[in-house]
Amino acid sequence: MQYVRRKGIVRPRDLEALGIPREYLLRLHRQGKLSRSGRGIYTLPDAAVTERHSYAEVAKRVPEAVLCLLSALVFHEFTTQSPASVWIALGKGARKPAILSPSLRVVRLTEPSLSEGVEVHTVEGVPVRIYSAAKTVADCFKFRNKIGLDVAIEALKDSLRQKKATINDIYRYAKICRVSNVIRPYMEALCPANRRRIPRLPSGRVCSLSPRAEGKTTSGSRADILSVLGG
Numbered sequence: 001m002q003y004v005r006r007k008g009i010v011r012p013r014d015l016e017a018l019g020i021p022r023e024y025l026l027r028l029h030r031q032g033k034l035s036r037s038g039r040g041i042y043t044l045p046d047a048a049v050t051e052r053h054s055y056a057e058v059a060k061r062v063p064e065a066v067l068c069l070l071s072a073l074v075f076h077e078f079t080t081q082s083p084a085s086v087w088i089a090l091g092k093g094a095r096k097p098a099i100l101s102p103s104l105r106v107v108r109l110t111e112p113s114l115s116e117g118v119e120v121h122t123v124e125g126v127p128v129r130i131y132s133a134a135k136t137v138a139d140c141f142k143f144r145n146k147i148g149l150d151v152a153i154e155a156l157k158d159s160l161r162q163k164k165a166t167i168n169d170i171y172r173y174a175k176i177c178r179v180s181n182v183i184r185p186y187m188e189a190l191c192p193a194n195r196r197r198i199p200r201l202p203s204g205r206v207c208s209l210s211p212r213a214e215g216k217t218t219s220g221s222r223a224d225i226l227s228v229l230g231g
Helices: 002-007 012-016 023-030 053-061 069-075 133-142 149-161 167-176 180-190 192-197 222-229
Strands: 035-038 041-043 086-091 104-109 118-123 126-131 205-207 217-219
Touching: 012 023, 023 041, 041 053, 053 086, 053 118, 053 126, 069 086, 069 104, 069 126, 069 133, 069 149, 126 133, 133 149, 133 167, 133 180, 149 167, 149 180, 167 180
Parallel strands: 086 104
Antiparallel strands: 035 041, 118 126, 205 217
16 A cells, blocks of 8 residues: 555556556455556545646556647646647557547657657656657647647747746757747747847748648748737
């Protein structure tokens, strides 16, 4: 029981690694000493279940996953809306987890984008892998066709306003995610005093908003970008 209290969430395989039969958890559950929040997921009945419980549960069941996009935005407090699914990133060849609850949205990444910017936070005693604030902003622009350009722009604005990410960090991850040309005009518009710190695009051109034109540029003006930003 002390082991369960220390770990927060326990799976049968955790006990098997210690030489304890997995039936032990089922016996404790039948006795009312443990609660089962999901298939193969056990916690103490009096455990403090937070709004991030689904993150801990997913991390326990899919340890190689990295929380990303909308789930990462919630974690970093860039939005107050809670997505219906937990968003995770997996490698291209990784098998999609067979989990019915909580619901999952899976995006596929390749290196170095998959492993760059990963942080480990403890949620209900469980180590949870999640992308940093700066990497999350870059990911939002990369997957703007999935979550919406407006969400990506708000993430950029919030990260800078809350000082949870720097221009340099965001731009570094944008280059790793191959969206530096996409994000740069918005960074310039939001931080005009720091334009010299952001590598320049060809004169008189801004990025295309089309996901198919990622990494390319098209004609546009600073006024167009400011109108999108609400400035």
